[in-house]
Amino acid sequence: MKKLINDPKNVVNDAVAGFEAAHGDIVRISHDPVYIVRNDAPVQGKVGIVSGGGSGHEPLHGGFVGYGMLDAAVPGAVFTSPTPDPILAATQAVDGGAGVLHIVKNYTGDVLNFETAADLASAEGIDVRAVIINDDVAVKDSLYTAGRRGVAGTVLVEKITGAAAERGDDLDAVVTVAEKVNSRVRTMGVALTPCVVPHAGEPSFVLADDEIEIGIGIHGEPGRERIKLEPADAIVDRLLGPILEDLPFVSGDEVLLFVNGMGGTPQIELYIVFRRAAEVLKEKGITVTRSLVGNYTTSLEMAGTSISVLKLDDELTGLWDAPVQTAALRWGR
Amino acid sequence: MKKLINDPKNVVNDAVAGFEAAHGDIVRISHDPVYIVRNDAPVQGKVGIVSGGGSGHEPLHGGFVGYGMLDAAVPGAVFTSPTPDPILAATQAVDGGAGVLHIVKNYTGDVLNFETAADLASAEGIDVRAVIINDDVAVKDSLYTAGRRGVAGTVLVEKITGAAAERGDDLDAVVTVAEKVNSRVRTMGVALTPCVVPHAGEPSFVLADDEIEIGIGIHGEPGRERIKLEPADAIVDRLLGPILEDLPFVSGDEVLLFVNGMGGTPQIELYIVFRRAAEVLKEKGITVTRSLVGNYTTSLEMAGTSISVLKLDDELTGLWDAPVQTAALRWGR
Amino acid sequence: PTLDTAWTVRWIRRSAEVLAANRAALNTLDREIGDGDHGENMDRGFQAILPKLDALPDETTPGAVLKLVATTLISTVGGAAGPLYGTAFLKASGAVGDAEWVDAAALVSLLAAARDGIVLRGKADEGDKTMIDAWTPAVNAALSAQAAGTGVDVVLLAAADAAARGAQATEPLVARKGRASYLGERAIGHRDPGSQSTSLLLRAAFDVLATA
Amino acid sequence: PTLDTAWTVRWIRRSAEVLAANRAALNTLDREIGDGDHGENMDRGFQAILPKLDALPDETTPGAVLKLVATTLISTVGGAAGPLYGTAFLKASGAVGDAEWVDAAALVSLLAAARDGIVLRGKADEGDKTMIDAWTPAVNAALSAQAAGTGVDVVLLAAADAAARGAQATEPLVARKGRASYLGERAIGHRDPGSQSTSLLLRAAFDVLATA
Numbered sequence A, B: 001m002k003k004l005i006n007d008p009k010n011v012v013n014d015a016v017a018g019f020e021a022a023h024g025d026i027v028r029i030s031h032d033p034v035y036i037v038r039n040d041a042p043v044q045g046k047v048g049i050v051s052g053g054g055s056g057h058e059p060l061h062g063g064f065v066g067y068g069m070l071d072a073a074v075p076g077a078v079f080t081s082p083t084p085d086p087i088l089a090a091t092q093a094v095d096g097g098a099g100v101l102h103i104v105k106n107y108t109g110d111v112l113n114f115e116t117a118a119d120l121a122s123a124e125g126i127d128v129r130a131v132i133i134n135d136d137v138a139v140k141d142s143l144y145t146a147g148r149r150g151v152a153g154t155v156l157v158e159k160i161t162g163a164a165a166e167r168g169d170d171l172d173a174v175v176t177v178a179e180k181v182n183s184r185v186r187t188m189g190v191a192l193t194p195c196v197v198p199h200a201g202e203p204s205f206v207l208a209d210d211e212i213e214i215g216i217g218i219h220g221e222p223g224r225e226r227i228k229l230e231p232a233d234a235i236v237d238r239l240l241g242p243i244l245e246d247l248p249f250v251s252g253d254e255v256l257l258f259v260n261g262m263g264g265t266p267q268i269e270l271y272i273v274f275r276r277a278a279e280v281l282k283e284k285g286i287t288v289t290r291s292l293v294g295n296y297t298t299s300l301e302m303a304g305t306s307i308s309v310l311k312l313d314d315e316l317t318g319l320w321d322a323p324v325q326t327a328a329l330r331w332g333r
Numbered sequence C, D: 001p002t003l004d005t006a007w008t009v010r011w012i013r014r015s016a017e018v019l020a021a022n023r024a025a026l027n028t029l030d031r032e033i034g035d036g037d038h039g040e041n042m043d044r045g046f047q048a049i050l051p052k053l054d055a056l057p058d059e060t061t062p063g064a065v066l067k068l069v070a071t072t073l074i075s076t077v078g079g080a081a082g083p084l085y086g087t088a089f090l091k092a093s094g095a096v097g098d099a100e101w102v103d104a105a106a107l108v109s110l111l112a113a114a115r116d117g118i119v120l121r122g123k124a125d126e127g128d129k130t131m132i133d134a135w136t137p138a139v140n141a142a143l144s145a146q147a148a149g150t151g152v153d154v155v156l157l158a159a160a161d162a163a164a165r166g167a168q169a170t171e172p173l174v175a176r177k178g179r180a181s182y183l184g185e186r187a188i189g190h191r192d193p194g195s196q197s198t199s200l201l202l203r204a205a206f207d208v209l210a211t212a
């Protein structure tokens, strides 16, 4: 394991300190308990948006704290949900009197810890609601499992919901927007190489030199199936098929196409993936009107990609286009 | 070699087509010869800024085409300078009557091919000037070599020079700004793992499990020395020392600190690097007033980082802050 | 043997030792069908308890110790295991109340309350390939032993043995809760890490009794 | 033997074959002290020439063939080698002018002009560990042979042999131009890839003469 780290136990603390040093114009940091909060929090009268989860997916979530997106992010240890204390503290820090929304990826640990924090915050009189993100179509038979996982689609939920809160929507309306985005976005990923959790020091799984894992999770959890490496276009077709069938997306839809890098994949490859995905959508009569390409929901140094497709309408497009000013996503200001 | 590609020979073409599909709001693409040009080029009366070089360093340079930065980028084959034809065509496409600046990283191939293109463009009556970027302090004895290499500092030159052109500076003034930035920025990098050029199919160099390469180039060229892996803070100190001595940077300076990812390094590690670099600068009385962290000048999937420090003054800070709208760098609009 | 405050403290200390020793092994189990951090999570939580045990007031009850464990786990472990074990210890603490020691009947209540707490939060059934597959057999075995009129040592041993068998019995299962549920058939042949840590915890409870 | 248009075309075709066969070997040399693409670059350039050779008009001169090679290399190779070899062939073309065939004296001028073109663009001195270290000995050997009154075959053989020795002699050198110059002492022990491709090109020039 070769990493640019000091003590594996300090990875998150060191990184958060670096984030603070780099982005003091956008965020403030609480170091104990650890959370990242928008510089001007709490914004009076605005619904506060808090997300969080295990570290190792950067820029998710800290990179999305700022005007028009998240009010706070709570990073846990690498790939481990944060505990309730920092979630509670972050919730308090962003409460501007209009209530707080928790955006939670659907993992047992995240759900339970956010639940506990929400209970504690409610007990202190804060109106807290949660939306659980589960955009990953790789998980089958979700009725009989912990359900589908929350993966890269989370970025789109955070951006659009953040814009709704910023324009002044009340808590109910913000929840409705978040649920709407979650219900209209589908994602599937592939891994070419595993990642190495710093404290573990070993790869999270092993792939042969000619193998890839279709349907990989963002913590290196194995996916749907392990197959031989194929040309990029064939891999894209494998990812896009289940995505398009699931909603389903149909001819005439306008969509946002998001090609996400898992952390270790060169950008040039992400654009090769985007090319084919856009081509397939076009063949099906689906119009790509917005796009996002880059490392936005990563799994440390894993090589791989995920494709997300979000069915847009005028409201979602408008909220997507609204100004945002975070470390990792910025436009309009 | 596992990559999300189709035919290795089509890597650049496929990626450029994907870039076009994703960023049609910002750029237009010429496919034969291949170059990427700002949507509204040529901008009448504005100095055109063209850069380019081998592919594999994305988002450099295509990701920086757009308002406030480059007018065109010319991607060569992976790690291979483009030929004069596309450089000439891009130069013609961005000439708005005020002349064109070529921003060229200091590699023999880039310098020679841009030189030939400039000769051809001049022969057609376009006023072309070139600035050669050589920010890499890893190369010693530069008097007796091909000189220092142009590495990540190029991004800063492109941003600031682009802003100068956008505000209406004439060609002489734009050249002066570019040279000023180049003269005030210093960079050094480290590799933890090599990269694999698609057509080669083999790693560009071999590092043992506990070895790192200090002073690596952005094409996987070996660097100053190969040492055993050390904690991140110690590695940062090794990179920053030669940078600060070289200009030199001194107490009282205001700087832009840029921690660049080589492509395969998780963002969390880049922030660990940033933390220490900012700490060292602070100890030396140097103030970090602007920062940039991320994968901006990459070497395919290489794991590693480079640190760049740019000595700011009011003019450069103002130009840095000026609006920019490109695929990879965007603010103010 | 008496399950008093001293036993409770010894149990938790021994658990911390055993989890530290099994950190890598639990990580490996979790890497195979989860995300590889279960050993890390449990070790972090129990290490955080140790200094607090040292700072406990002289006059304290088993229930108070269990509550301290609960709150510390909740605030340091994270992941799925943090809230689940945290709730388990919280409910266990509630079950023993202010008593100065735990008799066999109270021990059964303690274990049942812990298990019920986990089910309340995690909604897992037996056979879902989770820590419940260690807890439920343990509770059942403890109940049988206590009903047969045995002492706390035999009850604890029965619980620990049943948990160990329960953990092993997760191996052939397909998971329906937790991260392993994403794997479908591919989870078969791997032991659930949470059931293994449960087995380690209950074994420690007996071991410190035997070695007191 | 005569160095006419047919020879020139055969030379370039053979060069394309030899470079394709040595693609990986040249990449490897370049990977060791550069960026690993020299074989790829040269192969791409010479493959691009082949269809153009087929399309040449019947009436053409050695100089016109060399010019076609030059422009094709310039517009397809990129990197350092593209402009350098491009300029070399351009100057070589200029040196032979409209002649229908190249005699020994013209051959020496051709080689010298090629070498001078490379120096003009790349500013390398002998001993800088570049392709010049193959070209300059080749030019000198050709000149000596021609001065001694030998035929074009002997002149070409002398050039090819000298280039081969020159390429080999780059191995102990520290580089002062090109990417290898960044390496300092670490370039020692590795052959310069451009000197090797020069040696291959000049050998091909002789070989197609011998086998005509």
Ligand SMILES: Nc1ncnc2c1ncn2[C@@H]1O[C@H](COP(=O)(O)OP(=O)(O)O)[C@@H](O)[C@H]1O
Binding pocket: A079, A080, A081, A108, A109, A110, C030, C034, C035, C036, C037, C038, C041, C042, C078, C079, C080, C081, C082, C084, C118, C121, C122, C123, C124, C129, C130, C131, C132, C177, C178, C179, C192, C193, C194, C195
């Ligand atoms: N819904 C649930 N009910 C009971 N136990 C569960 C549930 N979900 C997960 N677990 C237990 O938690 C263990 C994983 O804990 P841990 O690895 O620490 O958390 P995470 O899965 O968040 O990484 C599993 O092995 C399983 O025993």
Ligand SMILES: Nc1ncnc2c1ncn2[C@@H]1O[C@H](COP(=O)(O)OP(=O)(O)O)[C@@H](O)[C@H]1O
Binding pocket: B079, B080, B081, B107, B108, B109, B110, D030, D034, D035, D036, D037, D038, D039, D041, D042, D078, D079, D080, D081, D082, D084, D118, D121, D122, D123, D124, D129, D130, D131, D132, D177, D178, D179, D192, D193, D194, D195
């Ligand atoms: N300034 C120079 N003068 C002469 N030859 C040079 C010079 N710089 C580089 N070369 C030659 O070019 C070769 C490298 O070519 P190539 O690998 O195709 O280009 P690049 O270095 O751009 O990747 C070197 O081996 C060397 O022989």
Ligand SMILES: [Mg+2]
Binding pocket: A054, A079, A080, A081, A109, C035, C037, C079, C080
């Ligand atoms: Mg976890």
Ligand SMILES: [Mg+2]
Binding pocket: B054, B079, B080, B081, B109, D035, D037, D079, D080
């Ligand atoms: Mg090259």
Ligand SMILES: [Mg+2]
Binding pocket: C030, C034, C035, C036, C037, C038, C079
């Ligand atoms: Mg786990």
Ligand SMILES: [Mg+2]
Binding pocket: D030, D034, D035, D036, D037, D038, D079
């Ligand atoms: Mg090369």
